């Protein structure tokens with residue numbers, strides 16, 4: 001059965017977080033909090049992406065620890081191995097294998113147009129070494145991401161604004177491969193325009209926009225998204241931070257040169273604080289805004305810090321508990337690896353067969 005045919009009653013949702021550092025408030029509010037809700041309505045696949053993480057040089061011990069930390073955090077946030085497939089990307093070799101096939105079906109031009117490649121390579125480019133300082137993995141990263149998605153017959157991919165272009169590439173590749181490699185007896189050239197191969201190789205994935213926390217910004221540079229690799233101290237609130245650290249980070253959050261909250265317009269820093277408080281408490285943006293209009297920024301910072309600290313505390317405690325029992329985490333990962341491998345290998349076999357590789 002091809003991945004396309006493997007579309008059971010529920011639609012498949014797939015998402016992941018890179019293991020470049022501990023997870024932060026943006027990962028929780030923008031991604032994992034939504035994943036928890038999808039579990040009751042969708043066929044869910046969530047994994048930790050260690051292979052993407054090494055596109056930038058990582059400390060091996062730290063990467064190893066971050067990977068367990070990510071899986072423990074998923075469980076602590078409510079991702080349930082009985083409802084979802086949970087695994088580590090490098091445990092399923094089909095990701096790297098399909099990525100190579102996709103590499104051979106993409107062009108330098110389309111990868112060069114990826115804005116994340118342009119941004120990350122600009123950051124990485126030292127004046128003395130030029131292009132020699134840009135890891136090739138940053139360039140080919142979207143192809144591994146396309147493989148992650150296409151292996152599982154994914155219908156829906158929860159994506160942030162910054163990942164939309166990569167999803168678009170995954171869609172283009174799925175369409176290109178479906179038309180280049182139709183199923184036996186289905187000649188795409190000889191059928192009426194627009195006819196769909198009922199046994200298409202890949203499902204063409206769609207973006208899924210989450211209900212909450214679309215984009216959480218850095219507390220120190222509110223024009224940039226909160227990021228694991230942000231070097232500015234206090235910019236990111238990690239899910240491992242103590243209550244005291246969280247409250248301190250919010251007290252020091254950058255706002256603007258005004259002193260009090262205005263009803264008519266808010267700076268990026270103030271908007272971010274309101275958005276975070278609203279997402280954490282479940283209130284609307286306007287309801288939070290109305291509580292602070294005419295009051296000093298300090299009140300908004302303190303209350304938001306407290307709200308975030310009380311939302312994160314149970315996650316931090318449960319994560320630490322899961323991390324104390326590595327053999328349980330390993331069992332969860334083994335079951336996840338087996339379930340993911342079974343699905344991924346079906347797709348990969350079909351891909352290899354259709355491109356003409358000899359199968360044994």
Ligand code: AQP
Nearest residue numbers: 017018020026027030031160215216225226227228229
């Ligand atoms: N600031 C954010 N606000 C809302 N959602 C966010 N996500 C990440 N940052 C925010 C969402 O979390 C999921 C996993 O993202 P990721 O960690 O794999 O990669 P990223 O988007 O590149 O996150 P970082 O923290 O910026 O990682 P580094 O610094 O390692 O590159 C995605 O769904 C993402 O939208």
